[in-house]
Amino acid sequence: MKTSVIYTLLFLTTFLHAQNDFDYRWADSLFSEVQIGSIFSERDLIQQIKGEIPVVISAPHGGYLKPNDMKDRTKGRVNQDIKTLELSLSIINSIHKKFEKTPYAVINRIHRKKLDPNRDREAAAQGDSTAEKYWSIFHDYISASINEALDRFGYCLYFDIHAHKNKVDRIELGYLLDASILALPDSELNDEVFVEKSSYRLMTRHTGKSLAELIRGKTSFGQMLIEQGYETVPSKKIPSPITEDYFAGGFNTETHSVIKKGVIAAMQIETHFKGIRDSKENILNFGQKFSEILYNYMQLYFPEK
Numbered sequence: 001m002k003t004s005v006i007y008t009l010l011f012l013t014t015f016l017h018a019q020n021d022f023d024y025r026w027a028d029s030l031f032s033e034v035q036i037g038s039i040f041s042e043r044d045l046i047q048q049i050k051g052e053i054p055v056v057i058s059a060p061h062g063g064y065l066k067p068n069d070m071k072d073r074t075k076g077r078v079n080q081d082i083k084t085l086e087l088s089l090s091i092i093n094s095i096h097k098k099f100e101k102t103p104y105a106v107i108n109r110i111h112r113k114k115l116d117p118n119r120d121r122e123a124a125a126q127g128d129s130t131a132e133k134y135w136s137i138f139h140d141y142i143s144a145s146i147n148e149a150l151d152r153f154g155y156c157l158y159f160d161i162h163a164h165k166n167k168v169d170r171i172e173l174g175y176l177l178d179a180s181i182l183a184l185p186d187s188e189l190n191d192e193v194f195v196e197k198s199s200y201r202l203m204t205r206h207t208g209k210s211l212a213e214l215i216r217g218k219t220s221f222g223q224m225l226i227e228q229g230y231e232t233v234p235s236k237k238i239p240s241p242i243t244e245d246y247f248a249g250g251f252n253t254e255t256h257s258v259i260k261k262g263v264i265a266a267m268q269i270e271t272h273f274k275g276i277r278d279s280k281e282n283i284l285n286f287g288q289k290f291s292e293i294l295y296n297y298m299q300l301y302f303p304e305k
């Protein structure tokens, strides 16, 4: 009797998850494997992970849940960034394995049709008070994580994870500098105006390196991704998108790269589908490569004293 109840529950759980088009058990198994603790908001809509290293990951657009009591958004983009929830979980899991410590993370499990946390409150929730509440939970947690990391370590790396459908299959790193600015030669890109505009403004001061060197030099994050087999702009190899479509970074990167203490390095990561999100294997591979790059990057720019 007891066994049949368990089987019925298992069947129902599987069925309900299939309804959401999301392999929760696979994604969540990434956590049980390494026992990363998650805290879920009411109704499991926002997932938060308390970090032990100065790295914050946010995933605003990969959610599947469409609560009936939240109104549909009718303006702006409403499509999900496919498999970015799973990709973010894979990145978090791999970082935990590589560093033997957990990054901070906040994952929105609500579908973009109901909430878009990478917008200001009004555009994000479009007047729905429940959506507004979860928007605040999402952003308060990023702020709290970054502030805590800055208090503990003096610096923080913040990554906002997305997906794009632009024509060229390559990762687009957004530092709040649009394509016309990236098209400038290094000598002009290094102008104080662009340094101040970018989400790497504090990194130039911390490292003493130029903005161009940091975002498209030999040891830029973009170039490190290229060396792991992922075409990326900007990088030493591809310094600017020129006339191709390109995402320069949105609300999250802009909002959370402004701090009053310590050093923050913030970027939006827009991933293409093929070779990154198109299979479980590639999702896991990307997480692993990402964690290795991150480890080397932190050794290089924030060596332990």
Ligand SMILES: [Zn+2]
Pocket (backbone or CB within 6 Å): 061, 081, 118, 161, 162, 163
């Ligand atoms: Zn997105």
